[in-house]
Amino acid sequence: MSIVFRTPIICVLLFFLTQFINAQNITLNRVEPPNWWIGMENTKLQLLVYGENISETKPIITYDGVTINSVTKLESNNYLFIDLTILNNTKEGVFDIIFTSNNGKELVYKYDLKSKKERNNSNQTVNASDVIYLITPDRFSNGDPTNDSTDDTLEKIDRSNKDGRHGGDIKGIINHLDYIQNLGITTLWLNPFLENDQPKYSYHGYGISDFYKTDSRFGGNKDFKDLVDLSHQKGMKIIMDQVFNHCGSGHWWMNDLPSENWLNQWETFTRSNFTNIAASDPHVSKSDYNLFTRGWFDTNLPDLNLDNLFLATYLIQNSIWWIEYSNLDGIRMDTYPYPDKKVMAKWIQTIKTEFPNFYIVAETWEAKASSLSYWNNGGVNNDGYNSYVNSVCDYPLYYSMLKAFGEENNIYKIYETLAEDFLYGDAFNNKIFNGNHDVGRLFTLLNEDVDKLKLSMAFILTTRGIPQLYYGDELLFDGDKPDGQLRKDFPGGWKSDKRNAFTKKGRTIQENDTYNYISTILHWRKNAKEIHTGKLKHFQPIENIYVYFRYTVTESTMVIINNSKNDINKYSLERYKESLVGYTSGMDIITNTKLSSLKTVNLKANKALIIKLSN
Template structure:
């Protein structure tokens, strides 16, 4: 099947004349796994377990051993080469991802979020996928459109949904301004030298192209489909300098990525541009072509609310029309909780990606530098509904603690495990992520305790399959081992989450604790640090699951923990369903009449317990 050059070439009738994979009944039941396709797998690994549970004997890349750490940075020259490799395509493919669906299934993942797969500007190293040149094709470095279909089909066959990362705020660096370099936003429209050709030179006219006159424009020049080549597709106002200034943050370019003009008007009177209508058709095509289950929408903050509302409505209607009643739209909305939930309510997006407050509070509560109330209060909106616990947030926010951008950390990017001793606390941070409200999302490599850190994004985007930019400063070693303790504890916690609906959908309460059994209060920092049991309950249909982590990585901690007064008679017992200390499994604690009702819990150092 040839790549279409125009939206008019698409045959939606034949694309939609089939049965599609149904949506999940409840997205809060799912566990997402976000992977950067270029950094995940090239399919050439040795000795990993395949989708059918068999050990693969072939392949060229051996499994990482602890002695391989630093094998790519032994000298200053090697270290420089390793760092340089981090800004280029490394070689991950859709076929590689397809070969690792079983690895993800056994981990307990039920939905994969894939970084953008669309064709990138050929002359640039936008391995991350956010520099699109052709919105109707897959980048050949990742594979083909049929490869995408095969990934989705394999995922569906293994009970895994697929969410695709999409962009309609901007395109890649497809044209050059007439000024030298990239002009800075000042509110005016800048003249354009021309569309870039395959070599990146602006030699093509800035208009809809006639291929009989400019045959070199296909497939690597200008922008495609043809409907996007109209000059009024772009705002042409130069790059953003002030990321919160209106209208600069709405109309400016993301550095060299060119801002798209979406339309005009207020939220309720918004008139979509021809380009926005075309973009909606593009993404309807991908839903139908690949049988996708959801979109993660990039840079929602930088688009007019009316544009996002229009897109959400059109996509949801199309998805429903083909039987996907709960196609999920997750928006990347920077600017804090208030902006995120306001945007959800006004635009019709299903959920916000929690990339501001949630990762900060998740990570640093576990490490002992945030009050527990700072995290648990993120799931409340007492100003509006004046309640202490809210199931409403269970499917309206995607929670995570590591991601590919880490906007919150500025120029000091670092994964959770980068801090000394943090590996001992990985069970606690996973438990806080997957056993509290929201739709949990794990960032690739977390299950192998990746420890990337550095001055920019590249250091938190290590390669899982080796190549020239492997994790732990290595090269040519892969990390698809299922014996890693981090992988095993994640698999155990996710299995527990699947088994108990309270851990997925229940109301949530941070619980008071006591050292002496008589004086109770919420756990909090003392002297700028907290080393304590931090317990919370999930309540669903008269059942309570009691979870607790220990923010002390060195010593076990014991505390009396308040539980629901009405559900538990004095003298009844709770049973340990999970503990990072295996000797606690299936042991029981007795309910006593303290602060209403309470039980005495001991939580291992840096560990987790779950009782029911």
């Protein structure tokens, strides 16, 4: 009897003791998004709350216009997901979220609610009037040496290591905005600057460990916001690089996932097959598709599972937070086809609802226009999928450009690639480029031929699409894989550098010549409406000479690219007369030379003419 009688007492005591202990160990570590705005088109907001045993509490909000719709617990006891409604007539202010435990203990988080800012939706977008300049922040300029290594991050500065952190930061970019603007650039795109707390190889930014925090080695959130504000004051725009496919293994949630399906989990490490066409292949096997969308990029880049609706909401809200917080002009989404494509379509729709003209470009590494067009076809695909993407990374044109000006030396490759533009919804909104952080340096890939690099620049800056250049290509940076060699430091970005290539004096004669060539085209381009909004008409290349026109009803520019090794005196323009009607003269904007007749022109070997036509 004593055993039967005493056991319930012990159980009851243990139960209350456990409850007491748990109640004493409730903490509140973070609430994300950390603040929000009134006036959003979508009045719903989902908060991720993290803290020890936080799911054992009940959240309470008493603030006019803010209501709790639901509270959800997942597998980990340390998370709560709170769904709110924030009415548009709610007043700005700071309200308390009170988390009450079973024994009455209270934790309070003060949540800041502000009014959504007015945006200039007609101007605050990126289009073909712009030229984008891509920067790898760690390798551009060290503006603040005091943050080269920080206490809250693992990897320390080691400039001698090509794969290490070199100390570039946001302040360094701010310090050289004039250089970028003087070159003729209108828009900056930064490789990811969010925290990457990895023990090594963290400089590139694609292993994010905190989606709401600028890496302290780059500065702080305010530093990035200052960069956006200063750029806007100079009439320039900012594109943020974001990643939904994976996070870094050092992410704060990795030691305590909200649920097992937060990540795409495998019994052993399984790498993606990196086969982009698996996302659009109508005959794809389930195993190939799963390996593409759920395989990991690397052991230190856990693959996020966007089938988890809480994670999908978390990431979508994160994009909206950064747009509103920093007044962004655009987002470049890394590895766009890899995550759940339906969630990615929803992401775009959600952003466009809040910010109608906001620029989004999807990284879509496809070599063929037929595959790339799946993501930008202007409507519904045969499988019923609509990506809602209207700007893609034009790798088919990139590869054709390398074939045109590289070893093959065949400019017909460009002609036949552009002839497939009918596949796209809007090819004129494609982001076109001749270099980026993932490929060998343009100068190296074109066999260090300055003339060929100039031809590439003349083409990229005058054909259809939104051009993007990679930092340093204007100064003939060289290098190829591995990545650390092609993402090299900009000379003069560090006080100890022997020369300062940000200045004319610090550049070689050849570097200045190339810089001036590109800058001349860029500055002319800013006011060339036919390049911004005009149509494209091109003529089949003959003897490696490619001629095309960019034109509107009132403006026209003729581009002649002589990709051959031969000078041609008095090259006849008779073949192009259909596009010369109404024009009697022109100005070569590169040399500032007037052409008094449009019957013939003199062509130099491996040179381009950009002729602004006049009557």
